[in-house]
Amino acid sequence: MPMILTVTLNPAWDVTYVVDRLLPGGTNRVTSASGRAGGKGVNVGRVLQQMGAEVLVSGVVGGATGSLLLAELSASSVPHAMLEEAPETRRTVTVMEADGSATVLNEAGAAGEPALWTRWLRHYDRLVGDAAVVVLSGSLPPWAPARAYAELTAHAHAAGALVVLDTSGPPLVAALPARPDLVKPNEEEVLHATGAPDVLAAASGMFAAGVPRVVVSRGAEGLLAVDADGPLTVVPPTLVPVNPTGAGDALAAGLALGLVSAEPWPDVLRRAVAWSAAAVLHPSAGTLAVEALDDIAAGTMVRAALPAPNPR
Amino acid sequence: MPMILTVTLNPAWDVTYVVDRLLPGGTNRVTSASGRAGGKGVNVGRVLQQMGAEVLVSGVVGGATGSLLLAELSASSVPHAMLEEAPETRRTVTVMEADGSATVLNEAGAAGEPALWTRWLRHYDRLVGDAAVVVLSGSLPPWAPARAYAELTAHAHAAGALVVLDTSGPPLVAALPARPDLVKPNEEEVLHATGAPDVLAAASGMFAAGVPRVVVSRGAEGLLAVDADGPLTVVPPTLVPVNPTGAGDALAAGLALGLVSAEPWPDVLRRAVAWSAAAVLHPSAGTLAVEALDDIAAGTMVRAALPAPNPR
CATH class of the missing domain: 3.40.1190.20 (Ribokinase)
Incomplete structure (x- = not known):
């Protein structure tokens, strides 16, 4: 393999602190601390x-x-x-409160x-x-x-x-001349990196610049992919998210495996979107709710993408 | 010695995170992280x-x-x-914001x-x-x-x-029968531990129960001390605090040194209160602003304590 x-x-x-309710400016008792x-x-x-x-x-x-x-x-x-x-x-x-809200503190x-x-x-x-x-x-x-x-x-x-x-900002822009085989920005990142007026134009521009596969992740809406066969949209069924963290990483995992599989590209995209959606259904980032995979994949739509009807 | x-x-x-402004429920960039x-x-x-x-x-x-x-x-x-x-x-x-507010998260x-x-x-x-x-x-x-x-x-x-x-709550109450030589609760702690109507009554009760020296810390107001020579109040000059954390520990340090010194007890109390006040003037807990010690000690008043005029 x-x-x-x-x-x-x-x-x-990654440390997760559980508190009853975060009191900014106060002293908070951490009821559970875990690391990963x-x-x-x-x-x-x-x-x-x-x-x-x-x-x-x-x-x-x-x-x-x-x-x-x-x-x-x-x-x-x-x-x-x-x-x-x-x-x-x-x-x-990450400070988790009983009401589900999460405050993240990121060390540089x-x-x-x-x-x-x-x-x-x-x-x-x-x-x-x-x-x-x-x-x-x-x-x-x-x-x-x-x-x-x-x-x-x-x-x-x-x-x-x-x-x-799978990166953004200056590290993404600086890497494009080396022609990575697949880039996976999100909508904001691809617009920012290209300055294009819409996501399809931005992804197409990145493809034209020499990246063979451009996959733009779009959160709950799935993805937009551009390669030599033209643009496709892949949309998962509507789900109630448990933890969206790591959805993009599950997508990257599915795409990476697809690059070395014999599957047709649309099937690779469908599987990768299903992995991403199954990640959102699991409380831990980096883990899929595998029991939901078949249903999600069956409910995921792959369609040719059309240019935006009213480009700016 | x-x-x-x-x-x-x-x-x-103890980790200190510096953020520009803490955004509860959001993602916060930590601009400086230090530990002690x-x-x-x-x-x-x-x-x-x-x-x-x-x-x-x-x-x-x-x-x-x-x-x-x-x-x-x-x-x-x-x-x-x-x-x-x-x-x-x-x-x-401890998450420090640019406006000086501090949010503390304490692991158990x-x-x-x-x-x-x-x-x-x-x-x-x-x-x-x-x-x-x-x-x-x-x-x-x-x-x-x-x-x-x-x-x-x-x-x-x-x-x-x-x-x-120097402790509070059940660990303090459970330790009293062993007659520690000095206890240093704060006002809330001594009231809670004894159920007495006021701080002087509470400290006197703890003394009567067999603790030879009861020193109640009162924040910026200094302390109330009860021992065999009767109750004293010790009040430092008014100061602009820099970091109140560790003031009680500086007080305990001064009292501990006093127990093995030949100084008269009122002088021990004056010195301990000066240490506590000098701790408040230093940004780091556990460190005194030594340059201010002489002035603080000179401005600290030691007086016999009177019973509360209107006990509940």
Whole structure:
């Protein structure tokens, strides 16, 4: 089975605090505290592992918090090959209230030294030779260069691996000249990256610029995909979400597996959308409500996309 | 110089997050994250070390977070002899906003196994023989028995050490029969523990029940002290507080040092109140603004306390 390598350069130890009601400016008793390895590529890895694909989760972790992250990945049977280096891995804290509202605090992560990039590239090059697909996900840590994802794409291509890129902003724009095999921005990200007037024009523009498959995630509305066969929309059935975090990572996981499967592209898109929707039905990011998969896939519509009727 | 042993059974790794403005229910970028060993007895130890007293900070720490705490104490040159045992040390997270407001999230700490109490007692007994005074501070962890502070007081007395107790609620009430040499509740705590109609009656009742020195901290108003020479009030000058956290711990530090000094008791109280006020002028808990100490002490009034004019 072809191996899928996920890359999370800026992983986090995701802490969840449960409080009765968050009192801003006050002292709050945390009734339950739990931690879990986090970061988009970690979630992609969890989904692929759950669905029986061969996957290896990579990235850079450090310090005591990095050790917690590694121990949890091992305990969860997620195959991993993280580079262990300073600086200390960052944390996120999500404060859950009894009414379901969630307040998220995201640490940026320590700066680290630029030489870490060279050490990471050496680590990455050792892993990428065994990979059929590399999934590059998320934000860049302070120690990574602006063109980090372009360089990782080039190294993957040199090693014969395909690349799925799931990032936004300057790291996305800087990576496009390296022509990743699939990019997965959301609507806001693709509009921002291209300056196009609508999502179809933006995705088509990115395709015309040399990206063979552009998949724009649209939340509960599914996705818009542009490749050499033209634009498609894929829309899942209406669901009552449990936890939307990680839906995009489940989509990336399904797309990555699709790149190395023999399935027709529309079927790949349908399966990936179903994974994303099944992720939304599970309380934990990176885990699918598998019992719902068949129904969701059966209710997912794949259609040719038409240009916006009234482009600005 | 006589050694002062501080005990913090439920220490914490105190994390401070800086955000521009906390958006409850939203995603917040943490612009700065820092950590520091915390817990009341740790603050007492920092103050005594800063003021040149011989001190040893003890307690129980565990896991990766415990290691962070020990490393910070060492880096800060605070002498420590912590028992290293599971469970993982708890954290607190304080979210500071640009407008100065602070939202505190307090983890309760993992349960731990009751056998830990026996191992802690063995560790404590080895340390207490070298101590002239033991300062018992703060809440009890889940693994400690309800009468924990009574037992630690009895062991200290058996070893010839005096005991300062700074706790509240059931741990305070349960410790009184062991007759700690000094208790330092605040107004609310002493009223709650005794059910008396006013603070002077409450402190006098605790004294009559066998505690030789009862010191009730009253925030910016200083303290009310009851001992065999009768009740005294000690009032510092009016100050603009910088960070009130740790003021009570600085007071406990000053009182503990006073128990083994040759100073007259009113001078001990004046010095302890000055330490508490100087702690409020420093941004970090457990550190005094020493440059202000002389002025504060000179402006601190010690007076005989009168019964409340109109007792309920």
